[in-house]
Each structure stands twice: as structure tokens, then as C-alpha cells.
Amino acid sequence: MKNLPGAACALVLLALLPACRQTSRETPSVAEIRAINLKQGNLTMCGPAEKQLGSATFETSCGGAVRANFNLGLALLHSFEYDEAEKVFASIIARQPDCAMAYWGVAMANYHPLWTPPTPVELAKGAKAAALAQRLPQQSAKETAFIEAIAAFYTNWEQADHRSRSIRFEKAMEHVYANFPSDKEAAVFYALALNASAAPTDKSFRQQRKAGAILAGLYPNEPNHPGIVHYLIHTYDYPELAALGLPAARKYAAVAPSSAHALHMPSHIFTRLGLWNDCIESNLAATASARCYAETAGIKGHWDEELHGLDYLAYAYLQQGNNRQALAQWRYLDTMQRVSPVNFKVAYAFAAVPARYVLENKQWAQAAQLPLRSKHLNWEQYPWQAAIVRFARSLGFSHLGHPDSARRELAELRRLHAALLAQKDTYKANQVQIQLHAATAWLRFAEGKPADALPLMQQAAALEAGTEKHPVTPCEVLPAQELLADMLLALKRPAPALQAYEADLQQHPNRFNGLYGAALAAEQAGNLEKARRYYQQLLDVARAPGANRPELAAARAFLAQQRTQAI
Known part of the structure; x- marks a missing residue:
């Protein structure tokens, strides 16, 4: 662990600003700068003794003393270390x-595209910083273009929604990119803007492909640029494109090992491709770095x-079928009394980790009693995350044959869905709508109404596919296509169940339940060769010590029987 000072000199507190001689009447006053409420302090990073964050350069009109x-x-x-970035820019403002x-x-550090929309506090801060940047004289044409682009994001932020603001930023960065075609930072930030404004329902991935072409063109000459390798991973973080992101995923952690996010980010591609050992190694390193950061930065408790x-x-x-290690993560999560900052990522983990464990293991009694855990979370502020727990509880009650209890959970899901619609958060509302269709389908199935259940489950799968x-999530808590396959198998329709499992595996390679379900469906459909292939693939995926799910014993028994019959 290491508390690393800022480059060139220790960061100067803004309290010293009165000693700074203003160079023109346009220079912001001390009061104006203090009103931004900049983050300050020593640069906090973990990892190598000398901070390693890759190489990125931008020629500014500011004095050479602050260039580094x-x-x-x-x-x-470029590695989304926004708090630390703001500290560095604050130190520059203190000096110049x-x-x-x-x-x-500072304005860029409070936007954080591809993450979660800025809070009102962050929006106000970014808007103030952008306005001061616009006011200052003696900018180069390129600097003016960059400043106008981020100012476009913050314009009228009290009324405009996040997506509209992100589209404004993307259009403004397109202008910067067109006017400064040889500037690599213009290209990199334009690619980021394309990804940030891409519609989640665009299955042609038009903007992502455009961003990927820009970044791939830069990469050969800039292999250690953190933004290029980082944004290539985000650009290709889709099942259809993930293989294109594997080289960047293999590279990014080595480019910026001082960033916990850089250590984690490759696991997005590893997860998309079902490379579980790589995903585990990536996140063991990332979580260790995050714990180090919390301790070094003086965070009370755990970092988000x-x-x-x-x-x-x-x-x-x-x-990998390793329930022991999966449960250990849940138990560790339960020990956390304080987390900072409390945000959407924190709420998601507290909801998703327990829900995943009980649902993937089909522990319906535990699912039905799953609590909304964590005293320091106001779950009313996180309806999407709270819906995960309600969804798990509803499935649990339906599988246990308790329809009245399942209906109560469905009522809560509808309330949370309405809250998201009221917030105009269409994406998250749609995610809860998928859960509503799926949970209602399994309630109808439990009530003995398969003719009503199956169309609802098909609707859920179709909506999720779109x-x-x-x-923020490695995967839907339970893929709707997999739940559809489970229902078809329960209806003793193994052939269409196999098709549904295989469709699910196209989107989620090497999912444990997808492989086991496909093998079981193939076996019941009489396709023994395909059953053998899926059972063997399941055993290959779950080779890790500690993999002890009963499905693995069933796979070994089937394969042993096949070998015996072949003799």
C-alpha cells in the first residue's frame, strides 16, 4: 500500500489561492473556485511502487510546469479513476x-460516461467547472472545441435527461474529431462518446462498431494508451462482439496496474466469453486493489x-459449480457494515450476489425468504436493485407452491416498475418488466396454467433479447431464455427446451445451468451424442477444486454409462 503524492509537487490546498496573482480579469476568483467544491488531497493509488497508468498526452496552453x-x-x-483525476486537476487549478x-x-471527471448518470451534486459541479473553462481567454482552437463539447453535456442539466445530454456530448465530440482528425485524444474521446450514447436496443451495434474502428486504428501506434484499450473492452462488451475485445482485455491490466478498475475491466470480456478462470483472476486482483485503496485513502469501511x-x-x-467460493463472497458481503460511496453499484451487489446464489442453485426456500439486506441502503432509492430480490422471492414462492405469497412479491415488482417509469428510467423499467413477465409466468405454471405461463415466458425472453x-452486471440474475428452457423441460418438451438452452448459450457461453440444461434436454430428446458433448463441456468448465454441484455427479454418471455401453 502506498500513499502517492501528486506529480511535480504536493497538492496545494485551495486555501492558498489568495496568494495566486490573477493574470487577467477573466481569471476565476477564489470564491468562484471554492464554490466548485473540488476534491483535494494526495493522489491515492495501489499496485506498483511507481504508479503505472499507461501513457496519454494532451498539449495544452497551460504552463509547462503543470504538463506532467x-x-x-x-x-x-481514461481508467475511470474519477476522484483521483479530479484531485489532480484541482492541484493544477490551485497553481494556475x-x-x-x-x-x-473537472467537468469530465463528473460526467463518467458508461457508468451511472451523475448525481445533481456532480452535475452542478461539472456545470460550474465547464462555465469557468468557457470564460477563460487564450485557449487554442482545439481546447475551445473540447471545452465546448463537455459544456454541451451540462447545458440545461436541470431539465434535460441523461441520454439527451450524452447525445449532445457525442455530437459535439464528432465536431472535434472532424476538425482535428490527427489528434488522438479527439479520436479517443469521440469513441467514448459513441459508446456512451449508443442505444441499448440497437442490436446492429452501429455506434460501437464505429468506435471500435476508430480505436483499432489508433491501437498499433498507441499500445499503452489506457483509454484505447479500456474503451475497446467497453466497445465490444456484447456477446456478438466480445471475441474482438479479447486482445484488449489481455492487455489493459498490464497497461494500468495501478488502477483497480483496469484490473477488473478485462473480466467483462472474459465473462462474455465464458473464460471463468480469467474472470476470477481479474477480480481477485481488482478486489485486492480496491481494499488497498480504501485503507490508503482512509475510507471507513469498503470502497464501492x-x-x-x-x-x-x-x-x-x-x-464453475464452485458453491463454496461463491458462498464465501456472499458471506464476506454480509460482514460489510460501511461502504463508501453508497451508490447504484453497491446496491446492485447487495441485491444480486445473494439472489444469484440461491437462484442458480434452485434453493427455492432460501429464495423465498431472501431479505433486502444492508442497513445503510435506502432501497427506495434503488428500485431496479430492490426488484432483483422481489423477483427471487416470487420465483421461490411459486416453485414452493405458495401462490398468494408469490402474488404479493409480484405486487411489489409492479410498484418498483411504476417507480422507474415515474423516474423516466426506461432501460431499468424494461429490465423489471422482463422480471414481471418471467415471475408471472412461473406463478401461472405453479397454478397449473401452462397455456398461460408459456406465452408470458416467451414474452420475457423476447424482450430480453431485444x-x-x-x-454493472456480469449477467442477468437469471437469463430469461434459460428460464424459458427450464419451463419447456418441465413441460416435458425436451426438443424445444434444447433449442432454448442453445440460444441461451449463444449469448452466455459456458453458463453452468445452460450447459447442464442443454445436456439434460438432449438426453431426454434421445440425442445422446449432443448430450454427451454438453455433459463433457460442463465437466470441463467445472474443473476447479471445490466444484461439487450434484449436476456434476449426474454428468459423470451419464458419461460413464455411455462408455460402458460402448464397450
């Missing part, structure tokens, strides 16, 4: 309050990035 710090802040932005691009850096990695870690262990998962 500006490039450090730029590299931190007329450096317009330092205010641009650790919980994000834990969700991916628990998911990967479950796909959109993409959120980057």
Missing part, C-alpha cells in the same frame, strides 16, 4: 487558476469498486 500533472489526470480519466483545460478535466468486483467474482465461481444488460 495534466497528462496524469488525463490517464486517470487560469488553466482552462483543468476545469475541463470492491463490491462491483465481488459480484463478478461470485458469478464466475457459480459458473436489449442489452447493464455494464
Whole structure:
């Protein structure tokens, strides 16, 4: 663990700003700068003794004395280390309050595209920083273009929704890219903007493919640029494109080992491709780095990035059939009394990790009693995450034959869905709608109404196929296509069940339950060769020590019987 000072000098507190001589009447006043409420302090990073964040450069009109710090802040932005980036840009403002691009850096640090929409506090801060950047004189044409682009995002932020603002930023960055075609940062930030504004329902991935072409063109000459390798991973974080992101996933952690996010991010591609050992190694490193960061930064409790990695870690262990390690992540999560900051990632992990464990293991009694855990979370602020627990409880009650209890959980799901619609959060509302269709389908099935149940389950699968998962999650808590296959198998229709399992495996390679379900459906359909192949694939995926699910014993028994009959 290491508390690393900022480059060039220890960060200067803004309290010293009165000693700074203003260079023109346009220079922001001390009061204006203090009103931004900038994050300050020493740069906190873990990993190598000398911070390693890759190489990114931007020629600014600010004095040469802050050039190294500006490039450090730029590299931190590209690895989504937003708090640390803001500290670095704050140190530049303290030394050179007329450096317009330092205010641009603060505004960028509060946007965080591809993450979650900024809070009102972050929006207000970013808007103030962007306005000061616009006001300052003596900017180059390129700097002016960058500043105008981020200002477009913050314009009228009180009324405009996040997607509209992101589209404005993307269009403005397109202008920057067109006017400065040889500038690599213009290209990199334009690619990021394309990904941030891409519609989750666009299954042609038009914007992602465009971003990928830009980044791939830059990569050969910039293999250590953190933004290029990072955004290539985000660009290809889709089942249809994931193989294209594997080289970047293999590279990113080595480019920026001082960033916990850089250690975690490759696991997005590893998860998409079903490379569970790689995913586990990535998140073991990331969660260790996050714990180090929390201790070094003086965070009381756990840092939110650790919980994000834990969700991916628990998911990967479950796909290997390693219940012991998956349960250990859940138990560890239960020990956490304080997390900072409390946000959507934290709420998601607290909801998803327990729900995944009980649902993937078909522990219906435990699913029915799953609590909304964590005293420091106001679950009313996180309806999408709370819906995960209600969904698990509803499935649990339906499988146990308790329809009245299942209906009560469905009523809660409808309430949460309505809350998301009221918030105009269409994406999350659609995710809960998928859960509503699926949970209602299994209630109808439990009531002995398969003719009503199956169409509902098919609707859920179709709706889920038409959109993409959120980057916060390694996978839907239970894929709707897999639940459809489970229902078809329960209806003794193994042939269509096999088709549904195989469709699910196209989107979620090497999922434990997908492989076992496909094998079982093939066996029941009389396709013994395909059953043998899926059972063997399941055993190959679940080779890790500690893999002890009963499905593995069934796979071994089938394969042993096949060998005996072949003799």
C-alpha cells in the first residue's frame, strides 16, 4: 500500500489561492473556485511502487510546469479513476487558476460516461467547472472545441435527461474529431462518446462498431494508451462482439496496474466469453486493489469498486459449480457494515450476489425468504436493485407452491416498475418488466396454467433479447431464455427446451445451468451424442477444486454409462 503524492509537487490546498496573482480579469476568483467544491488531497493509488497508468498526452496552453500533472489526470480519466483525476486537476487549478483545460478535466471527471448518470451534486459541479473553462481567454482552437463539447453535456442539466445530454456530448465530440482528425485524444474521446450514447436496443451495434474502428486504428501506434484499450473492452462488451475485445482485455491490466478498475475491466470480456478462470483472476486482483485503496485513502469501511468486483467474482465461481467460493463472497458481503460511496453499484451487489446464489442453485426456500439486506441502503432509492430480490422471492414462492405469497412479491415488482417509469428510467423499467413477465409466468405454471405461463415466458425472453444488460452486471440474475428452457423441460418438451438452452448459450457461453440444461434436454430428446458433448463441456468448465454441484455427479454418471455401453 502506498500513499502517492501528486506529480511535480504536493497538492496545494485551495486555501492558498489568495496568494495566486490573477493574470487577467477573466481569471476565476477564489470564491468562484471554492464554490466548485473540488476534491483535494494526495493522489491515492495501489499496485506498483511507481504508479503505472499507461501513457496519454494532451498539449495544452497551460504552463509547462503543470504538463506532467495534466497528462496524469488525463490517464486517470481514461481508467475511470474519477476522484483521483479530479484531485489532480484541482492541484493544477490551485497553481494556475487560469488553466482552462483543468476545469475541463473537472467537468469530465463528473460526467463518467458508461457508468451511472451523475448525481445533481456532480452535475452542478461539472456545470460550474465547464462555465469557468468557457470564460477563460487564450485557449487554442482545439481546447475551445473540447471545452465546448463537455459544456454541451451540462447545458440545461436541470431539465434535460441523461441520454439527451450524452447525445449532445457525442455530437459535439464528432465536431472535434472532424476538425482535428490527427489528434488522438479527439479520436479517443469521440469513441467514448459513441459508446456512451449508443442505444441499448440497437442490436446492429452501429455506434460501437464505429468506435471500435476508430480505436483499432489508433491501437498499433498507441499500445499503452489506457483509454484505447479500456474503451475497446467497453466497445465490444456484447456477446456478438466480445471475441474482438479479447486482445484488449489481455492487455489493459498490464497497461494500468495501478488502477483497480483496469484490473477488473478485462473480466467483462472474459465473462462474455465464458473464460471463468480469467474472470476470477481479474477480480481477485481488482478486489485486492480496491481494499488497498480504501485503507490508503482512509475510507471507513469498503470502497464501492470492491463490491462491483465481488459480484463478478461470485458469478464466475457459480459458473464453475464452485458453491463454496461463491458462498464465501456472499458471506464476506454480509460482514460489510460501511461502504463508501453508497451508490447504484453497491446496491446492485447487495441485491444480486445473494439472489444469484440461491437462484442458480434452485434453493427455492432460501429464495423465498431472501431479505433486502444492508442497513445503510435506502432501497427506495434503488428500485431496479430492490426488484432483483422481489423477483427471487416470487420465483421461490411459486416453485414452493405458495401462490398468494408469490402474488404479493409480484405486487411489489409492479410498484418498483411504476417507480422507474415515474423516474423516466426506461432501460431499468424494461429490465423489471422482463422480471414481471418471467415471475408471472412461473406463478401461472405453479397454478397449473401452462397455456398461460408459456406465452408470458416467451414474452420475457423476447424482450430480453431485444436489449442489452447493464455494464454493472456480469449477467442477468437469471437469463430469461434459460428460464424459458427450464419451463419447456418441465413441460416435458425436451426438443424445444434444447433449442432454448442453445440460444441461451449463444449469448452466455459456458453458463453452468445452460450447459447442464442443454445436456439434460438432449438426453431426454434421445440425442445422446449432443448430450454427451454438453455433459463433457460442463465437466470441463467445472474443473476447479471445490466444484461439487450434484449436476456434476449426474454428468459423470451419464458419461460413464455411455462408455460402458460402448464397450
